[in-house]
Amino acid sequence: SQQGEEDPQALSIQEGENATMNCSYKTSINNLQWYRQNSGRGLVHLILIRSNEREKHSGRLRVTLDTSKKSSSLLITASRAADTASYFCATEGAQKLVFGQGTRLTINP
């Protein structure tokens, strides 16, 4: 399966600190996407990184992709209480977008 696996499953940090979440996958991909889900809501797309890209930024978000290690990381800098949510990586391969189980991020005030 090409399913991404996030690590850690849960992360709790203080407001203002940086949060790093990792994603590993098994097969070759066309792109990798990160999504956020607030409790009881639908997923919201954060960033897409293509297989020929190594790093991408969007505001306080930084995503890296290492295709040789089949892994990606999502860094949220200067975290805020509003960043509390679940974060999912999703890998786009030959067939479809496959989501991992997610990392539950809690930002403590």
Added chain:
Amino acid sequence: DAGVIQSPRHEVTEMGQEVTLRCKPISGHNSLFWYRQTMMRGLELLIYFNNNVPIDDSGMPEDRFSAKMPNASFSTLKIQPSEPRDSAVYFCASSLSRGREQFFGPGTRLTVL
């Protein structure tokens, strides 16, 4: 744009009853996806359509589940008969094309008693 619209937002039904979930994708999007989310299994792709044609329904659990997309602005997911294990949040998502970012609806929380 109003985003992806799903109805109903909540559905409580009894085992054996038919359930129909509805989705209106974002105008101009060519791909539509149905997902199911549970604590145990996470987010699972059930089926996706491209230009109203079902492309991959390998995620549909069994024959009790069926999905249609009669036109570019409407899709349904039907469960008949429903069972307690179908209880989950069902999401519809759309994208400009496969491989692009997906826009999710708010979901339908289904409870089968």
